[in-house]
Amino acid sequence: MKGQLAQAFAALDEERVYRIIDECLPIPGDPLMIVHELSRGMEQVGELFKKDEYALGELIYSGEIFKGAMDKVKPFLKEGDGKPERKVIMGTVEGDIHDLGKNIVITLLECSGFQVIDLGVDVPASKFVNAVKETGAGLVGMSLMLTTAMDSMRQAIRFLEDAAVRDRIKIMIGGAPTSERLREDVGADFHGRDAIEALAIARRVFHPAKGGRI
Ligand code: B12
Structure with a gap:
C-alpha cells in the first residue's frame, strides 16, 4: 500500500x-x-x-x-473506551477555513478517550474564551494553515490572557506553517507537528505521570 x-x-x-x-x-x-x-x-x-x-x-x-x-x-x-471527562477545545483560528488536519487531530483524541469540543473553522478569539469559560476544558488546540491568519492565533491567546483564564488551561498549536518559534512568539505551551504529537501533548497535559512522549 x-x-x-x-x-x-x-x-x-x-x-x-x-x-x-x-x-x-x-x-x-x-x-x-x-x-x-x-x-x-x-x-x-x-x-x-x-x-x-x-x-x-x-x-x-x-x-x-x-x-x-x-x-x-x-x-x-478506536482505542478502548476511555472515560471522556478530559475536555479539549479545538478550532481553526479566525480567517482560516482549513479543517482537515484539525479533524484528524479530533478523531485521534476522541478515539483515545478525550472529549473534544469542536469550535469549527474561522473561530474568533472571543469564541475560544467563551468555550473555555463554559466547558472548563483544560486544553485548547488551535489549528492554522494560512500564514495570513497567524495574527488571529496571537490574538486568540491574548484574549485568553485578558479574560484571566490562561492559567487554567494549556494551549497547543499546530498546522503546516506553525513551528516551535511561532509557539514561543504567540505564547502557546506546546507545538505539535501532527495528530500523533497532538495526542501525546494531550496525554502529557492530563496524565503528566504517564509521560506522553512527544
Ligand atoms: C485542502 C486545501 C484547501 C481546502 C481546505 C479543505 C478543508 N476542509 O480543510 C480548500 C480548497 C477549502 C482550501 C482553501 C484555500 N487555501 Co488551501 N490548501 C489545502 C492543502 C492542499 C492541504 C491542506 C490539508 O488539508 N492538508 C492535510 C492535513 C491532514 O494536514 P494539516 O492540515 O497540516 O494537518 C496536520 C498537522 O498540521 C497537524 N495539525 C493540524 N492542526 C493542528 C492543531 C494542533 C493543535 C496540533 C497539535 C496539530 C495540528 O496535524 C494534522 C494531521 O496530522 C494545502 C497545501 C498543503 N500541502 O498543506 C493548501 C494551502 C494551505 N492552501 C492555501 C491557500 C492559499 C488557500 C486559499 C487562500 C486559496 C484561495 N485562493 O482561495 C483558500 C483559503 C481560504 C481560507 N480563508 O482559509 C495555501 C496557504 C499558503 C500560506 N502560506 O498561507 C496552501 C499551503 C497551498 C499552497 N501551497 O499555496 N485549501
Whole structure:
C-alpha cells in the first residue's frame, strides 16, 4: 500500500483511493499509516496547486476525497473506551477555513478517550474564551494553515490572557506553517507537528505521570 495510496490521492483518483483503503483496513495493521499516506498525498496536492497544475476546484475535490477516506478509517482508530471527562477545545483560528488536519487531530483524541469540543473553522478569539469559560476544558488546540491568519492565533491567546483564564488551561498549536518559534512568539505551551504529537501533548497535559512522549 505504501506509496500507492499517496500517489492515487495526489492524482485525485477517488475510486482507487477508496479501493486501496478498503483492501487495507481489514488487515489488523496500522490505520494511522493510512492517515499518514493520505496526508502525504495531500502535501503533493498542495505542491501541484502551488505550481498551478491544480486549480482551486481540484483543491476542493481533494478535501472531499480526504473526508470520505477519513470516514472509512475512523472506526478502525478506536482505542478502548476511555472515560471522556478530559475536555479539549479545538478550532481553526479566525480567517482560516482549513479543517482537515484539525479533524484528524479530533478523531485521534476522541478515539483515545478525550472529549473534544469542536469550535469549527474561522473561530474568533472571543469564541475560544467563551468555550473555555463554559466547558472548563483544560486544553485548547488551535489549528492554522494560512500564514495570513497567524495574527488571529496571537490574538486568540491574548484574549485568553485578558479574560484571566490562561492559567487554567494549556494551549497547543499546530498546522503546516506553525513551528516551535511561532509557539514561543504567540505564547502557546506546546507545538505539535501532527495528530500523533497532538495526542501525546494531550496525554502529557492530563496524565503528566504517564509521560506522553512527544
Ligand atoms: C485542502 C486545501 C484547501 C481546502 C481546505 C479543505 C478543508 N476542509 O480543510 C480548500 C480548497 C477549502 C482550501 C482553501 C484555500 N487555501 Co488551501 N490548501 C489545502 C492543502 C492542499 C492541504 C491542506 C490539508 O488539508 N492538508 C492535510 C492535513 C491532514 O494536514 P494539516 O492540515 O497540516 O494537518 C496536520 C498537522 O498540521 C497537524 N495539525 C493540524 N492542526 C493542528 C492543531 C494542533 C493543535 C496540533 C497539535 C496539530 C495540528 O496535524 C494534522 C494531521 O496530522 C494545502 C497545501 C498543503 N500541502 O498543506 C493548501 C494551502 C494551505 N492552501 C492555501 C491557500 C492559499 C488557500 C486559499 C487562500 C486559496 C484561495 N485562493 O482561495 C483558500 C483559503 C481560504 C481560507 N480563508 O482559509 C495555501 C496557504 C499558503 C500560506 N502560506 O498561507 C496552501 C499551503 C497551498 C499552497 N501551497 O499555496 N485549501
